[in-house]
Amino acid sequence: MNRESPEHFTPQTPDAPAALDSLRGLETNLASVIRGKPQSIRLLLISLLAGGHALLEDVPGTGKTTLAKSLARSINGIFRRVQFTPDLLPADITGSSFYKPQDGSFEFREGPVFTNILLADEINRTSPRTQSALLEVMSEAQATVDGKRRDLPRPFFVIATQNPSDYHGTYPLPEAQLDRFALRITLGYPDHESEMQVLFSQREHHPFDDLKPVVTCDQIIALQNRVKLVRVDPAVADYVVRLTAWTRTDTRLRLGVSPRGSLALYRTAQASAMLQGRDFVTPDDVRSMAASVLSHRVVLETKAKYAGQRTDQIIAEALEKIPVPR
Amino acid sequence: MIDGDLSDPHLRAIAFARYENSSWRPVLRERDFQSVSREDLHPNAPGARSAVTVLTDTGGLIMAPLDSAGIDTDASIDRDDQSVLQAHDPQADFAYTLIAPPHLAFQGPLCIAPAEAERRLLLAIPPDLDPRVTELARRVAGTGSAIARLTGIAGELREHHSYSLSFIPQGDPISDFILNHRSAHCEYFASAMVLMSRAIGIPARFVTGYYAHERESGEIVVRGRDAHAWAEAWIDGTGWVTIDATPSSGTPEALCPTPSRWTRWSDAVSDLPRRLRQWLSSIRRADFWRLALAAIILFTLYKLMRSLRGRRTRPGLVSRKYADAPPNLAAAARRFERAVRRRGMALHPSRTWRESLACAPQPYHDFVQFYDTLRFGGAGEPGRLQELLARIEQEPRNSPK
Numbered sequence: 001m002n003r004e005s006p007e008h009f010t011p012q013t014p015d016a017p018a019a020l021d022s023l024r025g026l027e028t029n030l031a032s033v034i035r036g037k038p039q040s041i042r043l044l045l046i047s048l049l050a051g052g053h054a055l056l057e058d059v060p061g062t063g064k065t066t067l068a069k070s071l072a073r074s075i076n077g078i079f080r081r082v083q084f085t086p087d088l089l090p091a092d093i094t095g096s097s098f099y100k101p102q103d104g105s106f107e108f109r110e111g112p113v114f115t116n117i118l119l120a121d122e123i124n125r126t127s128p129r130t131q132s133a134l135l136e137v138m139s140e141a142q143a144t145v146d147g148k149r150r151d152l153p154r155p156f157f158v159i160a161t162q163n164p165s166d167y168h169g170t171y172p173l174p175e176a177q178l179d180r181f182a183l184r185i186t187l188g189y190p191d192h193e194s195e196m197q198v199l200f201s202q203r204e205h206h207p208f209d210d211l212k213p214v215v216t217c218d219q220i221i222a223l224q225n226r227v228k229l230v231r232v233d234p235a236v237a238d239y240v241v242r243l244t245a246w247t248r249t250d251t252r253l254r255l256g257v258s259p260r261g262s263l264a265l266y267r268t269a270q271a272s273a274m275l276q277g278r279d280f281v282t283p284d285d286v287r288s289m290a291a292s293v294l295s296h297r298v299v300l301e302t303k304a305k306y307a308g309q310r311t312d313q314i315i316a317e318a319l320e321k322i323p324v325p326r
Numbered sequence: 327m328i329d330g331d332l333s334d335p336h337l338r339a340i341a342f343a344r345y346e347n348s349s350w351r352p353v354l355r356e357r358d359f360q361s362v363s364r365e366d367l368h369p370n371a372p373g374a375r376s377a378v379t380v381l382t383d384t385g386g387l388i389m390a391p392l393d394s395a396g397i398d399t400d401a402s403i404d405r406d407d408q409s410v411l412q413a414h415d416p417q418a419d420f421a422y423t424l425i426a427p428p429h430l431a432f433q434g435p436l437c438i439a440p441a442e443a444e445r446r447l448l449l450a451i452p453p454d455l456d457p458r459v460t461e462l463a464r465r466v467a468g469t470g471s472a473i474a475r476l477t478g479i480a481g482e483l484r485e486h487h488s489y490s491l492s493f494i495p496q497g498d499p500i501s502d503f504i505l506n507h508r509s510a511h512c513e514y515f516a517s518a519m520v521l522m523s524r525a526i527g528i529p530a531r532f533v534t535g536y537y538a539h540e541r542e543s544g545e546i547v548v549r550g551r552d553a554h555a556w557a558e559a560w561i562d563g564t565g566w567v568t569i570d571a572t573p574s575s576g577t578p579e580a581l582c583p584t585p586s587r588w589t590r591w592s593d594a595v596s597d598l599p600r601r602l603r604q605w606l607s608s609i610r611r612a613d614f615w616r617l618a619l620a621a622i623i624l625f626t627l628y629k630l631m632r633s634l635r636g637r638r639t640r641p642g643l644v645s646r647k648y649a650d651a652p653p654n655l656a657a658a659a660r661r662f663e664r665a666v667r668r669r670g671m672a673l674h675p676s677r678t679w680r681e682s683l684a685c686a687p688q689p690y691h692d693f694v695q696f697y698d699t700l701r702f703g704g705a706g707e708p709g710r711l712q713e714l715l716a717r718i719e720q721e722p723r724n725s726p727k
Contacts, residue, residue, distance in 0.1 A: 231702070231703060231704060232702075233701065233702045233704070234649050235648040235649050235651075235702075236702060238648055238649065239648070242643045245643055246643050249643075278703070279703065280698075280699070280702045280703035280704065281702060282678070282680075282698045282702050283678050283702075284678050284680050284681070287678065287681075319676065320676055321643075321644060321676055322643055322644060322676055323644065323648075323675040323676050324675070324676060324677065324678050325648040325649075326648075326651065326659050326679075326701075
């Protein structure tokens with residue numbers, strides 16, 4: 001896939017090559033902190049470019065929070081972090097109005113969601129009520145507090161991290177919440193070499209402290225707008241819909257992929273194509289995104305679950321069964 | 327499997343005349359078989375007929391009671407000097423009919439009077455046989471008719487010897503069995519009977535075969551566990567007679583009485599393939615076509631139902647075609663796929679070319695990349711496609727790098 005060269009790309013806006021270059025700088029930045037995980041870094045950038053949100057899921061200590069913080073630091077925007085705990089309330093993240101005795105009015109104090117990048121750390125440690133407060137924020141990029149709608153700054157990108165839900169002390173995210181994440185990214189353990197590099201690179205100080213912002217918010221917005229212009233052939237769109245339709249008819253699944261999921265697959269495939277310097281989507285882009293986009297949106301039937309089926313296997317099966325457009 | 331009744335449950339298979347080095351000879355493959363005409367086996371003799379179906383490999387041996395009035399078969403049969411019958415072509419499937427004798431000890435086609443040389447062979451006593459055996463035989467036989475003397479010996483063996491499957495002989499096994507150990511299985515009783523008959527001057531031979539006694543739904547079924555051995559003696563004036571000296575506790579009838587439910591069940595399972603084969607060979611041609619037609623109809627119905635079900639759950643996700651590419655691109659794609667297949671590389675319909683050709687040489691990647699630009703990017707000069715295609719077609723066939 002890396003055989004594609006940027007010269008095939010026909011720029012739509014004058015500053016596009018510069019923005020793309022800064023995006024590559026962003027990728028390098030992240031790679032210097034998170035060793036040996038170029039695929040996960042790319043997926044995170046894709047979800048940012050596709051205008052979606054990312055869910056980082058893995059066991060503790062694999063670098064989820066570090067990756068999110070590095071991304072935030074590499075973008076010249078506002079970054080806020082919420083550590084989710086069981087006693088966190090919705091108002092703690094959206095903000096609330098305070099009474100001002102001086103003039104007898106109410107003043108709204110913005111919660112941490114009023115930011116460009118929100119790191120929702122350990123999102124499955126908080127109650128479903130607080131998790132739901134994020135629903136509107138994530139899908140509409142707006143927060144309604146005290147009956148008043150307030151727009152969030154652009155770009156707005158949520159990076160949530162969670163431990164796999166079968167660990168103790170967690171509230172598994174409801175399906176509706178999961179559906180709002182464009183991608184679920186797992187980091188996994190680094191390989192032997194990379195782990196040794198991690199040890200040496202942190203000998204004196206964390207490489208994270210050396211990170212400098214390389215992209216501005218405006219550039220990100222421009223790139224997000226350009227992703228929408230990446231060409232998708234009707235045959236490729238047909239392929240996207242077939243993949244999601246497959247999950248709705250599979251008897252092992254209680255819940256298939258929603259149309260929002262189809263849209264996420266469509267957008268992330270566009271972003272993936274753009275990151276590779278193409279202005280059109282190929283079926284390869286769709287296939288490379290399918291597992292990360294679809295597998296967290298489906299719910300297994302109890303029987304299939306106890307038979308040892310996994311959602312990513314079912315998605316892989318769909319990829320193996322459905323013919324690709326030529 | 328025998329459909330009918332038998333005059334005598336002793337179905338003889340092989341008869342032996344020579345006793346050498348503690349074993350009976352000659353073995354089957356050393357025998358001198360001569361072809362025998364169909365008429366020699368009296369196929370048209372009067373009497374009740376029982377059809378025998380051979381379901382297992384018997385080496386072509388024909389099992390029959392000694393006193394059978396006749397044997398009717400279409401197969402060509404060989405016979406040796408001990409009246410052992412074998413199909414000429416042991417591999418071929420064959421069936422035969424046994425004809426029951428009109429009375430006991432009937433001398434049918436299997437009872438051939440021994441010639442003089444033969445008679446000497448049937449009276450031979452092995453040199454290592456203990457002389458006390460001869461003495462014992464003379465003493466218990468007494469002085470009566472030949473039948474009475476043989477009965478005396480058989481009676482002695484039955485009364486003073488017992489049946490056992492564990493016997494480790496010392497010295498000459500028959501002498502040890504008769505004189506000392508007095509407990510062994512049917513082959514010892516039969517051998518002892520033969521040698522003691524010879525000791526009193528009556529020609530005799532050793533016979534192995536099956537003791538047919540298991541009845542299953544009107545048929546007699548003979549199995550490997552019914553194997554048995556006995557003696558045949560020649561009495562001047564009477565002919566060949568069967569003498570079974572094994573005590574009643576040792577006959578297969580006693581050893582395997584009415585089979586238990588478990589045995590019957592396991593028999594039925596192990597018989598299944600043979601019975602199926604027999605059933606298949608018994609189907610007439612017309613029935614066969616009728617069955618085949620029914621099978622085809624059932625198969626078609628099954629396929630139809632499956633495809634209907636598949637359509638319900640997978641509405642065209644797999645089978646429906648994608649929107650067609652422009653004709654020139656579609657033609658180039660077909661040409662490319664043909665060229666790839668001819669060079670020994672596989673293309674899977676649900677994988678992209680890029681995935682299928684990950685290890686292919688550069689020209690393939692160039693083509694795929696350019697094709698994608700035209701097909702999905704909707705831009706580019708189609709002329710170059712032909713040029714890239716031509717480069718692939720120049721590659722040697724069947725030698726992917």
